[in-house]
Amino acid sequence: MPELPFTLDQLRILKAIAVEGSFKKAADLLYVTQPAVSLQIQNLEKQLEITIFDRGGRKALLTEAGRLLLEYCERILNQCDEACKAIEDLNSLKGGTLVIGASQTTGTYLMPRMIGLFRQKYPEVSVQLQVHSTRRTGWSVANGQIDLAIIGGQLPGDLENLLQVIPYATDELALVLPSKHSLSNKKELLKEDLYKLNFVTLDSQSTTRKVVDKLLQDSGLEIQRLKIEMELNSLEAIKNAVQSGLGASFLPVVSIERELAAGTIHKAFIADLEVKRELKLITNPSRYTSRASEVFKKNILPQFASLDSPLRKI
Amino acid sequence: MPELPFTLDQLRILKAIAVEGSFKKAADLLYVTQPAVSLQIQNLEKQLEITIFDRGGRKALLTEAGRLLLEYCERILNQCDEACKAIEDLNSLKGGTLVIGASQTTGTYLMPRMIGLFRQKYPEVSVQLQVHSTRRTGWSVANGQIDLAIIGGQLPGDLENLLQVIPYATDELALVLPSKHSLSNKKELLKEDLYKLNFVTLDSQSTTRKVVDKLLQDSGLEIQRLKIEMELNSLEAIKNAVQSGLGASFLPVVSIERELAAGTIHKAFIADLEVKRELKLITNPSRYTSRASEVFKKNILPQFASLDSPLRKI
DNA sequence: TTTTTTAGGTAATCAAATTTTATGGAGACA
DNA sequence: TGTCTCCATAAAATTTGATTACCTAAAAAA
Numbered sequence: 001m002p003e004l005p006f007t008l009d010q011l012r013i014l015k016a017i018a019v020e021g022s023f024k025k026a027a028d029l030l031y032v033t034q035p036a037v038s039l040q041i042q043n044l045e046k047q048l049e050i051t052i053f054d055r056g057g058r059k060a061l062l063t064e065a066g067r068l069l070l071e072y073c074e075r076i077l078n079q080c081d082e083a084c085k086a087i088e089d090l091n092s093l094k095g096g097t098l099v100i101g102a103s104q105t106t107g108t109y110l111m112p113r114m115i116g117l118f119r120q121k122y123p124e125v126s127v128q129l130q131v132h133s134t135r136r137t138g139w140s141v142a143n144g145q146i147d148l149a150i151i152g153g154q155l156p157g158d159l160e161n162l163l164q165v166i167p168y169a170t171d172e173l174a175l176v177l178p179s180k181h182s183l184s185n186k187k188e189l190l191k192e193d194l195y196k197l198n199f200v201t202l203d204s205q206s207t208t209r210k211v212v213d214k215l216l217q218d219s220g221l222e223i224q225r226l227k228i229e230m231e232l233n234s235l236e237a238i239k240n241a242v243q244s245g246l247g248a249s250f251l252p253v254v255s256i257e258r259e260l261a262a263g264t265i266h267k268a269f270i271a272d273l274e275v276k277r278e279l280k281l282i283t284n285p286s287r288y289t290s291r292a293s294e295v296f297k298k299n300i301l302p303q304f305a306s307l308d309s310p311l312r313k314i
Numbered sequence: 315m316p317e318l319p320f321t322l323d324q325l326r327i328l329k330a331i332a333v334e335g336s337f338k339k340a341a342d343l344l345y346v347t348q349p350a351v352s353l354q355i356q357n358l359e360k361q362l363e364i365t366i367f368d369r370g371g372r373k374a375l376l377t378e379a380g381r382l383l384l385e386y387c388e389r390i391l392n393q394c395d396e397a398c399k400a401i402e403d404l405n406s407l408k409g410g411t412l413v414i415g416a417s418q419t420t421g422t423y424l425m426p427r428m429i430g431l432f433r434q435k436y437p438e439v440s441v442q443l444q445v446h447s448t449r450r451t452g453w454s455v456a457n458g459q460i461d462l463a464i465i466g467g468q469l470p471g472d473l474e475n476l477l478q479v480i481p482y483a484t485d486e487l488a489l490v491l492p493s494k495h496s497l498s499n500k501k502e503l504l505k506e507d508l509y510k511l512n513f514v515t516l517d518s519q520s521t522t523r524k525v526v527d528k529l530l531q532d533s534g535l536e537i538q539r540l541k542i543e544m545e546l547n548s549l550e551a552i553k554n555a556v557q558s559g560l561g562a563s564f565l566p567v568v569s570i571e572r573e574l575a576a577g578t579i580h581k582a583f584i585a586d587l588e589v590k591r592e593l594k595l596i597t598n599p600s601r602y603t604s605r606a607s608e609v610f611k612k613n614i615l616p617q618f619a620s621l622d623s624p625l626r627k628i
Numbered sequence: 629t630t631t632t633t634t635a636g637g638t639a640a641t642c643a644a645a646t647t648t649t650a651t652g653g654a655g656a657c658a
Numbered sequence: 659t660g661t662c663t664c665c666a667t668a669a670a671a672t673t674t675g676a677t678t679a680c681c682t683a684a685a686a687a688a
Contacts, residue, residue, distance in 0.1 A: 004326065005398060008318050009675095024635060036676050038637060043675095048401050051602040054458065055636065061458070063602045064411065065404050072397030076390055083386030084319060087362050090379050097378065144368060144375065288365040288377040323646095338664060350647050352666060357645095369665065370655085632687070638680080647672070656663080 005047040098292040101149030107131035109254040147293040153207030166281040169306040173275040178245040184266040198229040198247035319361040412606040415463030421445035423568040461607040467521030480595040483620040487589040492559040498580040512543040512561035
């Protein structure tokens with residue numbers, strides 16, 4: 001670990017003298033007194049064991065060693081300036097990367113709009129969206145690989161304490177039927193009607209599936225009695241299956257806006273039953289929060305948050 | 315004139331932490347205490363308005379801004395190391411350029427040998443030889459374009475005081491005759507014999523010519539009575555002329571060693587007359603002396619200096 | 629020339645920045 | 659739970675660097 005034989009200040013002074021051709025002018029340029037400049041150059045010469053300037057005549061002239069050093073000096077100072085600029089850009093959100101985590105659902109239907117809004121405001125910050133399971137997303141937030149995430153499921157207990165979890169919005173999981181289904185005409189279904197349906201569901205490992213199962217169970221339904229026609233691992237696939245009349249499903253309303261508008265899918269209401277889950281924003285309070293992350297949380301998320309979310313009140 | 319928001323020491327610390335993964339280890343590596351490291355990083359973070367390390371867990375981890383800064387940090391420190399190495403090379407004569415001045419004669423017959431010796435010892439120092447008139451060489455030494463020079467003539471008066479002039483060697487200007495010349499058989503010529511000769515001389519502007527003229531005049535000869543067959547501006551040309559029997563000439567002995575050995579030219583002795591001039595080393599004491607120049611003067615020149623030269627006594 | 633001006637070096641004093649010593653708190657690990 | 663490690667903090671000490679004042683030498687002007 002070699003000691004550094006010079007400081008950036010000394011290099012700055014060296015350059016100033018070389019530019020101005022005089023110790024005094026360099027001193028003026030740098031807003032210090034001339035002795036300060038003299039001493040620093042003397043230190044530099046002593047430490048490097050070279051003579052840098054010929055002080056004989058009218059002008060301070062560089063020696064061979066001085067010219068050599070000056071070359072490096074300029075390169076070094078340029079790199080320093082560049083570094084400053086890069087950091088400034090990062091601070092003013094003219095650079096950097098924001099890494100966002102999301103579940104399948106939010107990642108597919110919600111995030112694209114939010115990210116679009118963010119990029120519109122800060123086009124020079126690149127955004128990376130990582131769609132993973134709730135569990136994996138949680139760990140990524142915990143160890144800093146993801147700046148912030150929105151999840152719909154339940155975090156593992158140990159993470160709950162580690163991370164900051166803010167209720168963000170309520171996501172209704174609507175019962176959807178093929179438009180031509182016989183039950184589609186009824187104003188309101190009864191819970192018992194569910195037993196008559198064939199379901200197309202997400203596979204049993206998915207967070208959304210677990211949430212739905214739990215909610216139905218909590219409301220008194222015996223989920224073993226529900227008939228599952230098939231399990232698919234993509235919401236889009238399920239939507240297609242429902243539209244094709246293959247069965248019913250509980251799907252996030254955000255994912256079926258277009259289909260509802262087009263009438264290709266029917267959303268049913270069930271008496272005494274609302275299947276809803278809380279979407280939550282998770283961040284890691286014990287970690288550095290990037291400016292981009294801050295801005296995203298403060299300015300972008302609230303525009304999509306439900307009215308009762310704490311995010312609205314910031 | 316932007317202030318620099320960081321110091322090289324801070325960058326060095328940053329790098330050490332990044333490498334070691336811990337403030338403490340970095341402190342050990344740099345031979346300082348741990349608080350010193352902490353404070354410097356805090357200063358750095360304050361000045362750049364960024365967070366560089368996540369200090370939460372077991373290891374100190376870089377944030378995005380920290381990684382960005384580290385990149386520049388490494389480049390900057392590398393440049394610094396390179397600069398140091400270049401300066402060291404210069405100091406240890408593993409680089410740099412030595413500029414030597416010389417007159418026609420010394421430049422042609424003496425310098426090549428000296429430079430050869432120097433380059434043998436310091437092959438990485440490049441040497442530049444500039445052959446000019448005494449006057450011009452003197453000025454070049456005065457204004458630093460030439461590090462040191464050997465001259466045979468008289469410096470302009472104003473330069474004599476400005477420069478350091480050290481007697482270096484005595485250069486005999488021998489009277490040479492064609493080997494077949496009738497006078498070549500005489501053991502010793504008389505001054506009067508010179509009037510019988512046809513001379514081939516350097517042109518009258520040349521320093522050597524002036525020196526010869528002056529010496530002959532001082533010894534009582536009437537130089538107007540000497541017959542000048544032709545004036546040439548190159549010693550080699552004169553040598554060829556003499557060898558071809560076109561006339562006699564006064565030539566520096568160093569320039570005819572080969573021809574004397576081969577017997578193609580005859581060196582005559584004149585009673586009561588020695589045509590000699592002092593070769594002098596000139597340097598500029600008011601200017602920076604490069605290491606290469608120092609070494610050349612101390613180690614190379616003495617090997618060629620006459621016994622009574624002050625250079626021998628160093 | 630002689631005087632004036634300007635650039636740069638030196639020395640003593642002083643202020644500021646860094647380091648160290650000493651100490652405390654938080655998380656990791658047994 | 660206790661211990662250990664790592665980092666942060668505070669006060670004191672040291673070092674560094676800057677300023678003021680003064681001096682010298684060389685160039686420019688009178």
